[in-house]
Amino acid sequence: MAAYLQQLAESLDFSLEQRAMGIQAGTPNLELPPVLLGRLGTDSNKKTILIYGHYDVQPAEKSDGWTHEPFEVFQHKDGRLIGRGITDDKGPVIAWFNAIQAYQRSGVELPVNLIFCIEGMEESGSEGLESLIRLEKSRYFKDVDAICISDNYWLGSTQPVLTYGLRGCSYYALKISGPNADLHSGVFGGTCREPTNDLIHLMSKLTNPQGDILIPGLQELVAPLTTEEAKLYDNITFSMQDLYKGLGNSYSARFESEKETLMARWREPALSIHGIEGAFAAPGAKTVIPASVTGKFSIRTVPNMEPAKVDKLVFDYVNKCFQDLHSHNQMTVSLINTGKWWLSSPKDVNFEAAAKATEAVWGKAPDLTREGGSIPVCLIFEQTLGKNVLLLPMGRGDDGAHSVDEKLDVLNYIEGTKTFIAYLHYISNT
Numbered sequence: 185m186a187a188y189l190q191q192l193a194e195s196l197d198f199s200l201e202q203r204a205m206g207i208q209a210g211t212p213n214l215e216l217p218p219v220l221l222g223r224l225g226t227d228s229n230k231k232t233i234l235i236y237g238h239y240d241v242q243p244a245e246k247s248d249g250w251t252h253e254p255f256e257v258f259q260h261k262d263g264r265l266i267g268r269g270i271t272d273d274k275g276p277v278i279a280w281f282n283a284i285q286a287y288q289r290s291g292v293e294l295p296v297n298l299i300f301c302i303e304g305m306e307e308s309g310s311e312g313l314e315s316l317i318r319l320e321k322s323r324y325f326k327d328v329d330a331i332c333i334s335d336n337y338w339l340g341s342t343q344p345v346l347t348y349g350l351r352g353c354s355y356y357a358l359k360i361s362g363p364n365a366d367l368h369s370g371v372f373g374g375t376c377r378e379p380t381n382d383l384i385h386l387m388s389k390l391t392n393p394q395g396d397i398l399i400p401g402l403q404e405l406v407a408p409l410t411t412e413e414a415k416l417y418d419n420i421t422f423s424m425q426d427l428y429k430g431l432g433n434s435y436s437a438r439f440e441s442e443k444e445t446l447m448a449r450w451r452e453p454a455l456s457i458h459g460i461e462g463a464f465a466a467p468g469a470k471t472v473i474p475a476s477v478t479g480k481f482s483i484r485t486v487p488n489m490e491p492a493k494v495d496k497l498v499f500d501y502v503n504k505c506f507q508d509l510h511s512h513n514q515m516t517v518s519l520i521n522t523g524k525w526w527l528s529s530p531k532d533v534n535f536e537a538a539a540k541a542t543e544a545v546w547g548k549a550p551d552l553t554r555e556g557g558s559i560p561v562c563l564i565f566e567q568t569l570g571k572n573v574l575l576l577p578m579g580r581g582d583d584g585a586h587s588v589d590e591k592l593d594v595l596n597y598i599e600g601t602k603t604f605i606a607y608l609h610y611i612s613n614t
Contacts, residue, residue, distance in 0.1 A: 185239040185274075186218050189302060192281050196288065198224040200300060205312040216312050217304030221324060224284065225297035231329040231612055232297040234569075236561060237277035238306035238335065241269035242586045249588040264591040271592040272585035276334035276578045277302060279597060283604040295612035299328060306335070306561070309355075309521035314564045321568055330534040330572050330611060331565050334604070337579040339446075339553050340426035344546045344603075346538050347575035349450065349554030350562060352485035352525035354494050358386060358502060361476040362513040369471045376473070380463055382511050383477050389505045390455055390481060395438055397455045397483070399501045402494065406453060407487040413451070417443045420551050430582045450554035454484045480520075484556060491522045523560030532572040533614040541606035545599055576607060 186202055193200040205216035217240065225232075244254035252258050257267035265275065280300075287294050305311045317325065338345050360379035367376065391397055422442050428434045439445045448454070462477040464470045485494055499517055506515045529535075530552045542550040555575070566573045578600035584590050 186220055186304060189220055189239060189277070189281075192278070193222055193300075196224075196281060196284050198222055200302070203316060205305070205316070208311065219304070219313060219316055220300065220302040221320075222300040223298070223324075224300075225294055227297060228327075230296050231614075232299060232327045233608065233611060234299045234301060234325065234328045234331045234565070234571075235280055236331060236333045236335070236565070237280065237300075237302045238273050238304065239269075239277060239302055240304045240307050241272070241274070242307055244268040244588075244590075251589055254588075254590075259594070260591070263594045265594060265597065266589050266591045268590055270590055271337065271579035271583040272590065273306070273335045275592045275597060276600070279334070279578060279601040280604060282601045283608070286601070286605055287608075294608065296608050297327075298608075299325065303561075306559070309523060310560050310564075311521075313561060314568075317561075317564055317568050325569055328569055328571055330532075330574065331569070332534070332538075332574050332576055332607065333559065333562060334576050334578050334600075335559055336555050336557060336575050336577045337583055337585065338577055338581050339420065339422050339551065341429060341580045341582050343421035344542045344548065344550045345553045345577060346530065346535055346542065346550045347553050347555050347577060348530040348535065349527040350525060350559055350575075351450070351453075351556050352489070352491070352523050352560075353482055353558035354485060354491055354498075354522045355480070355482040355520040356498060356517060357478050357480055357520050358383065358515070358517045359476060359478040360386075360513050360515050363473070363475045366475050367473040369473050372473055377511055377513055378473050379477050379513055380460075380474055382506075382509055382513055382515070383460065383479050385509060386502060386505055386515075387457055387479050387481065389501075390457065395454070397453060399455075399497050401497045402453065402483075402489075405489040405493060405497075407451075409447075409451070416552075417446050420446060420553060422446060426581060430584075449556040451486050453486055453489065454556070455481060456484075457481045484558065485525050487525055487527055489525065491524055495519055495522075523558045524563050526559070526563040526566070526573070527554075528562070528566065528573050532574075534572040534574045534611065537610035537614050538574055538576050538603075538607050540610045541603050544606050544610075545603045576603070578603075 190200045200220040200222035202218035208214045208216050246253055254268040259265055303313050336347050360383045362379040458480040460477055460479050462474045464472050502517045562573045579592050
């Protein structure tokens with residue numbers, strides 16, 4: 185993917201250089217994928233806009249339920265492009281190249297200087313990127329005026345949005361170790377303390393059946409809801425039907441009202457259980473007792489939840505719950521990766537330019553929203569460079585990023601590219 189993007193850049197008469205990122209932590213023989221840096225234009229009379237994106241994606245296999253091979257982009261008859269990464273984030277990245285192409289083929293000079301930063305580890309916590317950004321703060325990125333990121337989605341499927349806030353993500357591994365090797369349940373079932381049983385008991389203590397987090401002290405870290413913030417949710421173009429469309433049904437919804445749903449998605453923490461390593465998961469009936477199992481869960485964090493405080497509360501609580509089991513198995517709980525929440529100013533000229541561009545292309549003013557996902561680089565860029573960060577989404581809320589048959593509507597791809605083009609025009613005049 186890095187080489188492919190370099191070829192695209194060369195076809196547009198600029199270059200992307202590969203920056204080596206070193207070795208992945210804990211994996212001595214695995215090199216991190218390179219970060220691509222590139223510049224188009226050096227006119228000191230123009231603004232310089234930093235465009236960020238990522239070329240890595242979530243894993244995907246056809247056996248997961250895809251209707252076709254996930255890494256072969258397929259255009260569905262109803263106007264959807266389907267493929268892993270098509271909306272997160274390969275489609276938007278390629279659209280920026282289309283935007284440059286449109287300026288060039290139209291004979292219109294780019295109204296700004298562009299700097300590209302495209303990484304290959306976003307889905308794994310952007311490992312190594314923060315060090316690179318800090319290193320290049322006063323060199324490659326020294327003249328950046330604003331940052332634009334297109335790595336998120338509309339709230340629903342009809343109303344364009346601009347996003348000024350994201351939840352963070354702290355991802356944990358909870359490991360239970362028992363016997364020295366996997367055992368036959370017919371021989372050892374009933375005679376040993378099984379690690380999977382201990383793990384399931386512990387995981388069940390993380391939330392109640394309604395999804396409320398049971399870790400003491402966690403909710404007290406959340407910034408209180410102000411009267412001013414509460415009013416913001418009343419004017420967002422969103423209906424429960426938008427949620428149902430994304431869920432594929434209505435009965436999986438946790439709340440009945442739009443406001444409760446938006447608050448749960450934007451300004452409240454959430455704990456999700458993602459899977460169990462080491463347990464038998466293939467089809468069939470293998471009668472094994474795993475020697476060790478690891479449960480994976482994450483907490484989406486919000487203002488003002490500091491990661492270190494969240495970690496301590498999680499570790500203390502899980503350790504206490506394990507002690508209450510009175511098990512002789514061994515338990516460890518560890519942090520895999522973390523990304524802090526981000527909250528920007530939607531009143532900046534960066535957002536004003538994007539709002540004008542959106543209205544010019546889509547014929548309607550965008551909603552200003554926050555989002556439930558995590559993009560750690562937003563906060564890194566904002567804190568390191570001291571410039572406003574804008575999230576300008578291309579995809580819709582029902583694109584199914586990270587899921588099977590991830591899609592991007594052709595209409596959104598075309599109109600989204602036009603919006604990028606218009607954004608560059610308006611930001612140059614602010």
